[in-house]
Amino acid sequence: MITKFADIADGVKLNYIETDKFKTNYISFNFMAPLDKERSCLNALLCPVIMRGTEKYPTQSSINKRLQYLYSGEIAARNDKAGEYQVFGLKANMLDNRYTRGTDVTDGMTDILCELIFRPHLENGIFAQSYVEGEKINLIDAIDAEINNKTKYSMLRLNEEMFRSEVFGISKYGTKEQVEKITSAELYGAYRYALERYKIEIYFVGQCDFEKVKEKFASYFKDIKRDVIPLQDANVVLSSSGVKEVVDIEAVNQGKLCLGFRTGCTPKEDNYYLLQLFSEVYGGSPTSKLFMNVREKMSLCYYCRSVISQRSGSMTVASGIEVKNKKIAEDEIIAQLDAIKRCEITDEELESAKKSLKNGYMQIYDSAESMETWSMFRSIGESKCLSPVEECKKVDSATASDIANIASKMTLDTVYFLKGEEKNG
């Protein structure tokens, strides 16, 4: 998938995915940090703060003016969690030069991106107090708002409970209390730490003069002394040691049932496609067992789906149901898993799961960001990354007993239920 790459400094890699499919180019600059209880809040706050101003463009309005001149180029902060890693940084989208009547938008946007990252606006050698305080409020708002989306919130709570003593349970935002205490000096320290210690992945998707982009990024690293922390895959708990039950009560109408399973697989095993194929059969599509039974046959829910997290060796099944139907829904979810364990998979089910999964893989090629995400997150840590086309070939060769074999290692670990107060049923 990657056309070309170059190591431009110690632990800094520039990846180029060349394509003329899009009218825009995409650049991302990503710090690959081990997810850490003390540091996740600092990393979460860092990019929103550096986006507030640079030496050359010290205010947001001066940055915006420059972006507008560059045909409304867009820059956004990212902060994603991938198992035991926190990937944070900036990503930019811009119009390709063939549409800009002579303006070199790609060069201009790369300049702004580098300015934001390497030449942030400072006061007395640290980040401006007002910028830090402003973004702390935004981050706390984001933490407070997590409960608004009950579907996501219930999955987040399951994650927290299931991985209470594992790295996977750490929030990518940190806690409200942690964020409140962050000082400008401390955040500046975290910024220097990120530039010097974290592995860095830069992606360019589209069309560019690779040497020129390489030189530009490399020049900014010249005066940074790098001493990179190696990334190591975390230990994955292979099987559940007994089912934990967690119930939360909030002001909700619909009950949210989330089941967390241990998959029995580690990211080192080259079986990502099998886990995904299993999930397609089980609860990943409108012809999956969960959809056909829990929804269509039993009319218990609108959604009931399974999601695999390979890095943490887990699977989540999530559904929205009437509170009184909890037991019957839970039993059916387990019964459908047991059916797969017994290899009760028809040829049609296997074929449609394969087609659906391959369709999803091939669609990756239609979005710059999807290609970047696929390549970057699949090659994180010690994993090696195959292209979507290569994964499709492996999917083709999978059999029903491969899927049953995957299912047989699944063990239920945590049952999370979010429900309304008793009076509402």
Added chain:
Amino acid sequence: MVDFTVKENKMLGEKYYMFKHKTGLDVYVFPKKMTTSYALFATRYGAVDNRFKLSDDKDFTSVPDGIAHFLEHKMFECEGGVDAFELYAKTGANANAYTSNTMTAYLFSCTEKFYESLEILLNFVTHPYFTEETVRKEQGIIGQEIRMYDDHPGARLEKGLLNALYKKNKMRIDVAGTVESIAEITADVLYKCYNTFYNLNNMVLVVCGDVDVEETNEICDKVLKVAPKQTVIRDYEDDDEPTEVSKKKRV
């Protein structure tokens, strides 16, 4: 050969074709060099259309709130107990549908076997099939969909806002209806709505991706039948909608 019009923008390197199929359907074709191809088949029928008649009818028919969305769910059911998802499963297409205040759309995306999937799409949307029993079953599923949005602040805001803005205009009706209103829906009323609004003269097909105008026309020829010309009169009952908002504040 189909008689089409082309619109082209040379600077962007984009063009599209449009034609009226002999059955009355408007078709738009956007060729693009992407891996994925898309098709969307839609009717001008949404949540606001809850009181209507054909020009020959004497009286208007009023239907329960949320019925356009309910019909969207039921259209996926095909004769012989299969549903459209199972048919798509054979081609690998990723299918979905949505209903808004003013339209209902059925769509899919795929990376292979586009015309086979297009045939499935055109076929199931032009062949309604449901019974009282399957209608009852759907009431449980959509009931949970409504309850899910009840817990969603963004959805609640939008619903509350439209409700407070209008006193009569049907934009105030929630697309999914309420648990009570959908309980009134029967197979008969669904067929009545279907026959009124799912007429090819009231519909549009858009395809995009690795697609060809002639081949698209051939699939339309194969699946679609000439639709009877009919005039639908929609009664929005909002002649005396006040110019001021209905409620200034709603908590």
